[in-house]
Amino acid sequence: MSSFTRRVKEELARHPLTAPCCARAELRAFLEMRGELVLSAKLQRIIMLTENASTARRIFSLVKHCFALTPQVLSVRKRRLYQRNLFSVQIYGRETVFTVLQELGFLTVEPGEGRYLLWQRKNGLEKTCCRRAYLRGAFLASGSLSNPERDYHLEIIAPCEAYARSVMEVLFAFGLPSRFFQRKGSQVVYIKEGEKISEFLRIIAAHGGLLKFEDVRVVKGVRNKINRLVNCETANLTRTALAAHAQLDSIRLLLELVGLEQLPPSLREIALLRLQHPEATLRELADLADPPLTKSTVNHRLRRLNALALRVKNNARRNGERL
Ligand SMILES: [Zn+2]
Structure with missing residues (x-):
């Protein structure tokens, strides 16, 4: 029992x-x-x-x-x-x-x-x-x-x-x-x-039993909620890390095949910042820019870098260059 x-x-x-x-x-x-x-x-x-x-x-x-x-x-x-x-x-x-x-x-x-x-x-x-x-x-x-x-x-x-x-x-x-x-x-x-x-x-x-039961249920409920939040947070962090990883790949490719000096100054700045701060969030990169930028501008520029890298990569492949 x-x-x-x-x-x-x-x-x-x-x-x-x-x-x-x-x-x-x-x-x-x-x-x-x-x-x-x-x-x-x-x-x-x-x-x-x-x-x-x-x-x-x-x-x-x-x-x-x-x-x-x-x-x-x-x-x-x-x-x-x-x-x-x-x-x-x-x-x-x-x-x-x-x-x-x-x-x-x-x-x-x-x-x-x-x-x-x-x-x-x-x-x-x-x-x-x-x-x-x-x-x-x-x-x-x-x-x-x-x-x-x-x-x-x-x-x-x-x-x-x-x-x-x-x-x-x-x-x-x-x-x-x-x-x-x-x-x-x-x-x-x-x-x-x-x-x-x-x-x-x-x-x-069974009022005493009920109180005890509800106590445990509330604690368990809160614990589940925290676990859910933690899982969610971890998923977000992973997503950020994966995105940063892809951006770094693009930037390194541009660096190798085009040279950063060929990029427009706005993209060059973000590319350099990303290389210097591989783990920074968009928000942090935006604050590091001079003058500071909005998060969405940083996001937009990083997307342009990715698109550019993809284009360069495809061109290079068409021209039979080894990557
Ligand atoms: Zn009765």
């Missing part, structure tokens, strides 16, 4: 518990993303798993808040080396399990005979407050964020396509299109764009 994920989750786990509708929506997301149901003659349990102690406390508080129940919290030590411990928050007892499933929209009671309908309730998320809470729960349950210094990546892992689609629909309702792919039998819903991740953090009310 990235340090940024941990930071955002710790912040979300402290989010105040408010309306019961939202608490239920958040709990429902936990159940969809990380919930398990144990139903045997002896045991009836809802189990919600998490790697994070603060998230385990959050689930505990949500269950208490919604159902006035005290769930069991167990720490499950993983056998394999390097695997993190898991926390398992459990709601137990046949009646309780069925009530919770029913309240969260996973079951409906058939009147009479203790029969239930398995039914994933589609309503319950029509209010914006509840949709926010649902996304908060989904992120706490199985979401992660890359450290923004590295790259922009948000993902939420769902155990099946139906729940992945449910997360995607809610994201979409907030104007956040996402994509998904399969990884080891799970469905990974993800968002890659910095701007959208920022919006996601705003929606789930």
Whole structure:
């Protein structure tokens, strides 16, 4: 888990518990993303798993808040080396399990005979407050964020396509299109764009995380801008250097084949200045002229020198002279 994920989750786990509708929506997301149901003659349990102690406390508080129940919290030590411990928050007892499933929209009671309908309730998320809470729960349950210094990546892992689609629909309702792919039998819903991740953090009310994320984004943005400017500047310098190089070639050719004294005084002056100051800019050459010239006059005269050199060169070639 990235340090940024941990930071955002710790912040979300402290989010105040408010309306019961939202608490239920958040709990429902936990159940969809990380919930398990144990139903045997002896045991009836809802189990919600998490790697994070603060998230385990959050689930505990949500269950208490919604159902006035005290769930069991167990720490499950993983056998394999390097695997993190898991926390398992459990709601137990046949009646309780069925009530919770029913309240969260996973079951409906058939009147009479203790029969239930398995039914994933589609309503319950029509209010914006509840949709926010649902996304908060989904992120706490199985979401992660890359450290923004590295790259922009948000993902939420769902155990099946139906729940992945449910997360995607809610994201979409907030104007956040996402994509998904399969990884080891799970469905990974993800968002890659910095701007959208920022919006996601705003929606789930991770304000501290949002500030940190935006800080990094601004610094990165400024750095990119500077890089672009530097590249642009380098391109300009290269262009100037190439132009000066071509001018020097022309002048040397004229010097050799014609002699500078044959040139009109205005061109001769610029030719000499260029030879003496191979790296000077047009502006600098203009200032060095006596009397000083404008940049565009210097440019014009250098072009005339280039044209002249080209003509001399072509003549010489026609006359079979070696260059
Ligand atoms: Zn609500």
